[in-house]
Amino acid sequence: MTTAIAARPALSVSRLTVNYGLARALSDVSFDVAQGSCVAVLGANGAGKTTLARAITGLVPLREGKVLLDGQDITGWATHRIARLGVTHVPAERMILPGLSVLDNLRAAMRWAVPRNGRAAAIERAFERFPVLGSRAKQLAGTLSGGEQQMLSLARALAVPPKLVIADELSHGLAPMLVASVFEALAQIRAQGSTVVIIEQFVGAALELADEAVILRRGELAWSGPASVAGDQLAANYLE
CATH class of the missing domain: 3.40.50.300 (P-loop containing nucleotide triphosphate hydrolases)
Known part of the structure; x- marks a missing residue:
């Protein structure tokens, strides 16, 4: 048994x-x-x-x-x-780089975590998950609304599952x-x-x-x- x-x-x-x-x-x-x-x-x-x-x-x-x-x-x-x-900790405080664009925030988050040949696909997944970020890809993160900044913070943290x-x-x-x-x-x-x-x-x-x-x-x-x-x-x- x-x-x-x-x-x-x-x-x-x-x-x-x-x-x-x-x-x-x-x-x-x-x-x-x-x-x-x-x-x-x-x-x-x-x-x-x-x-x-x-x-x-x-x-x-x-x-x-x-x-x-x-x-x-x-x-x-x-x-x-x-x-x-x-282990990814996503706090209530928005963890973004306000002087960079939405796209560059995502690129910065992926720099050490995602191989170069996988970054484009990872960014595409982030924009599919949060379409509003895709429409603001070139906008400075610091000019986003509070909710959009929270989305970007989450997207940065979850760049790699x-x-x-x-x-x-x-x-x-x-x-x-x-x-x-x-x-x-x-x-x-x-x-x-x-x-x-x-x-x-x-x-x-x-x-x-x-x-x-x-x-x-x-x-x-x-x-x-x-x-x-x-x-x-x-x-x-x-x-x-």
Whole structure:
């Protein structure tokens, strides 16, 4: 009789604890993210969601805990080293080069990540995903609307489908139509095999995309489970 071996998680965080000075921002947070799945991280403002993203990607040091990527311990690694393993962090702040055109922003993002002979096709895919960027290819990025800049930031980050993408509050300040475009892009990336961690206040859209959900409350893990039943937990842990 043989025993099935569970697939190794794409991401595993174990007992993550982060302090900012004397203040504790995360305390003993643990969860796994399955390969190719999407997990929604939910919680009120100040619950620790962005700190979690920054801790996973090496932007803030851990007081305690471990981060494993495909079983490899990356705890304490520098952010650039984690990125080279295929981890893309897309923060709410728009990561663009305002003095360059839309097209040159994409070219700059691909310079080290995409072989020269694959860059034209990668840019074409970006414009297919975000047609408005294609129509503004020669426009300076700094003159785009806020929503268009967010699209460009996402397009830059997803120039090459990452192994793991952590999307942090990408819908913040966007019109509903643009929010829909952002979620469609994340769904496409996931369909290509990427694992997605989405940190969102736009709860309905996040849960529709996600397989699992994690709810943080005051820096602690309040609940985790299937996204389909997470709504039952929101009033007690998210809206408090």
